[in-house]
Every structure is written in C-alpha cells, then in structure tokens.
Amino acid sequence: MTDLGLLGPENTFHDLARKRFLPHLSFAYFQNFETIFKALKDGQIKQALVALRNSHSGQVGNNLETIRQRGLQLIEEFELPVNLCLGSLKPNTIKSIRKVFSHPMAIKETTHFFSKYSHIKFIASSSTAGAIDELKNSRDSQAAVISSKEALESKGLLIIAEGIQDEKHNTTTFGLIRA
Numbered sequence: 728m729t730d731l732g733l734l735g736p737e738n739t740f741h742d743l744a745r746k747r748f749l750p751h752l753s754f755a756y757f758q759n760f761e762t763i764f765k766a767l768k769d770g771q772i773k774q775a776l777v778a779l780r781n782s783h784s785g786q787v788g789n790n791l792e793t794i795r796q797r798g799l800q801l802i803e804e805f806e807l808p809v810n811l812c813l814g815s816l817k818p819n820t821i822k823s824i825r826k827v828f829s830h831p832m833a834i835k836e837t838t839h840f841f842s843k844y845s846h847i848k849f850i851a852s853s854s855t856a857g858a859i860d861e862l863k864n865s866r867d868s869q870a871a872v873i874s875s876k877e878a879l880e881s882k883g884l885l886i887i888a889e890g891i892q893d894e895k896h897n898t899t900t901f902g903l904i905r906a
C-alpha cells in the first residue's frame with residue numbers, strides 16, 4: 728500500500744511539503760482533496776497530506792471540517808513557507824498579461840498584488856502546478872500562472888515576478904492524517 732496521498736502534480740506546495748518533511752515515504756498524487764479522502768477511506772493509501780490553513784487567507788476549503796466530520800486522525804502538522812511566482816510561456820510583463828490560472832488559495836493570497844491590474848481575469852485550477860498544464864492547453868500567449876518557482880522552472884516557464892504573495896512570510900500549514 729502507498730504510504731502517502733497528496734495533491735499533485737509534481738511541485739505543488741503539497742509536494743514541496745512532502746519533499747521537505749516526509750521524503751522517506753512512498754507517495755501517489757491526486758487531483759483534488761475529495762479523491763484523497765476517498766483513497767484514505769478505501770485503504771488505497773495509509774496516510775494523506777492535506778493543506779489546513781494559510782497564514783494570510785485562512786482555512787483551505789473544508790479540509791479541517793471534513794477531517795472532523797469523518798473522524799480522521801490528525802497526526803502531525805507541518806508549516807511550509809509559500810513563495811508565489813508569476814510565470815508565462817512567452818515573454819510578458821505584468822501589464823501584458825490578460826489571464827491568470829491558479830489554485831483558488833494562491834489567487835486569494837495575491838489579491839492585493841493584482842489589485843492594480845483590474846484587466847486580469849482569474850481562472851481557478853486544481854493546483855498551482857496543475858495550472859501550468861492548463862496554461863499550456865490554452866495556447867494563450869498573454870496568459871500566466873501563479874505557481875512555485877520549482878514548478879515554473881521544471882516546466883521551462885519564464886518567470887515574470889517572484890514573491891508576489893501579499894504577506895511576505897506567507898505560510899501554509901499541512902496536516903498528516905490517517906483513517
């Protein structure tokens with residue numbers, strides 16, 4: 728049985744937390760929190776790593792509530808610095824960007840940064856790293872993603888801006904849970 732389930736693909740912030748705090752565990756990526764909770768219930772994974780709260784934007788979805796309601800055990804918590812970057816496939820500046828793909832929490836964590844750029848439209852993605860695949864599929868040269876520097880670099884994107892989170896010391900707390 729796989730040790731750990733977490734939100735993928737590679738280089739989501741869940742994955743960066745896994746690499747930093749739980750590098751010894753075997754793991755499987757999932758597309759959303761609901762499929763992670765289901766895999767835990769069905770015994771496909773021994774444990775799961777799920778985001779609980781962000782220092783700037785508060786609770787992540789209903790994860791804390793789901794853990795409580797389903798009687799899951801919260802074994803340990805890990806706090807990860809979340810440094811958000813803006814990247815695109817083609818050369819762009821913040822002013823030439825028309826559309827931004829990212830996870831809703833990352834969009835929330837950069838609200839103030841983008842408040843000066845009211846022309847930008849936001850599209851919710853399954854994760855910050857998954858947003859890169861959505862950007863590629865869109866073939867939109869004036870679109871960008873909010874993602875980790877690791878994800879942008881590994882997928883060969885151009886970095887437009889770094890550290891765009893509203894709170895300088897932005898952190899997300901992840902919970903290690905078990906059924």
Ligand SMILES: O=C(O)C(=O)C[C@]1(C(=O)O)C=C[C@@H](O)C=C1
Pocket residue numbers: 734738739740741742778781787809830832833836853854855856899
């Ligand atoms: O999209 C990701 O990379 C995630 O790991 C998800 C997530 C979240 O669930 O809040 C994790 C940390 C960041 O604060 C933004 C998004």
